[in-house]
Amino acid sequence: MKIKEVYAKSVLSKSKIYDYVVNPYVGCQHACSYCYARFMRRFTGHQEPWGRFVDVKVNAPDLLRGEVAKKKMGTVWVSGVCDPYQPLEAEYRLSRKCLAILFRHDWPVVIQTRSPLVLRDLDIFKESAKLRVGLSITTANDEIRRVFEPRAPSIAERLKTVASLHRNGIRTYVMIAPILPEAENLIRMLAGKVDYLILDRMNYCHADRIYERHGWQDRKTDEYFARVGRSMVQACAELGVECRVAYSLDRPDESP
Numbered sequence: 001m002k003i004k005e006v007y008a009k010s011v012l013s014k015s016k017i018y019d020y021v022v023n024p025y026v027g028c029q030h031a032c033s034y035c036y037a038r039f040m041r042r043f044t045g046h047q048e049p050w051g052r053f054v055d056v057k058v059n060a061p062d063l064l065r066g067e068v069a070k071k072k073m074g075t076v077w078v079s080g081v082c083d084p085y086q087p088l089e090a091e092y093r094l095s096r097k098c099l100a101i102l103f104r105h106d107w108p109v110v111i112q113t114r115s116p117l118v119l120r121d122l123d124i125f126k127e128s129a130k131l132r133v134g135l136s137i138t139t140a141n142d143e144i145r146r147v148f149e150p151r152a153p154s155i156a157e158r159l160k161t162v163a164s165l166h167r168n169g170i171r172t173y174v175m176i177a178p179i180l181p182e183a184e185n186l187i188r189m190l191a192g193k194v195d196y197l198i199l200d201r202m203n204y205c206h207a208d209r210i211y212e213r214h215g216w217q218d219r220k221t222d223e224y225f226a227r228v229g230r231s232m233v234q235a236c237a238e239l240g241v242e243c244r245v246a247y248s249l250d251r252p253d254e255s256p
């Protein structure tokens with residue numbers, strides 16, 4: 001693993017998902033096989049494979065302090081091309097420092113992580129009335145998680161984390177994205193533990209070889225995502241869980 005401390009020029013960047021994104025790190029120790037952020041290798045000049053390098057923006061909190069004072073308030077996504085609570089955060093505490101600045105200025109924040117380390121910062125989360133914290137959980141089966149996300153926290157740890165955030169009064173959501181095999185079993189595990197769910201299909205081809213190796217090609221087709229998505233929406237309705245779907249649930253043959 002190549003860890004490099006770097007000095008960034010800015011940290012509060014425009015985003016297509018929310019108004020802004022803050023990435024205290026570039027690169028991610030979780031190394032998920034399907035990760036869309038691997039395109040960052042090109043921009044950073046790293047030769048190492050995705051998941052084997054992290055650039056640590058050691059001046060991120062200093063930059064953010066200045067940028068928050070100058071820019072128009074908007075919702076900030078933490079983070080886009082890294083997990084803000086990847087293991088290095090335990091040592092560097094950059095995500096925590098950046099979040100404290102955003103909360104102090106009352107900016108709306110959406111945190112997205114796969115890690116129970118997020119619970120370390122419950123004390124500062126309680127300072128914000130404009131915070132949502134999302135855990136990404138992509139399958140209910142930890143063997144399948146191990147295949148696609150071998151270096152990310154277990155499903156059990158993530159379920160415990162989301163339940164704990166919710167119990168502590170934090171607005172909490174689970175991002176079931178991408179929907180991996182056996183994701184549908186998550187719905188009953190999450191009922192009562194989240195404010196809402198977001199579903200999205202696999203939109204990238206980086207993990208195609210894994211699907212082929214395991215004979216799971218039929219679990220990444222348009223038809224599969226339409227059928228599983230509809231059954232998950234139905235299960236949410238039955239269990240009273242709010243559910244947002246980020247892709248079309250029409251059967252491919254129903255498209256105009």
Ligand code: SF4
Pocket residue numbers: 028029030031032034035036037080081082083114152
């Ligand atoms: S945790 Fe997120 S950013 Fe990190 S490798 Fe996985 S998908 Fe990519």
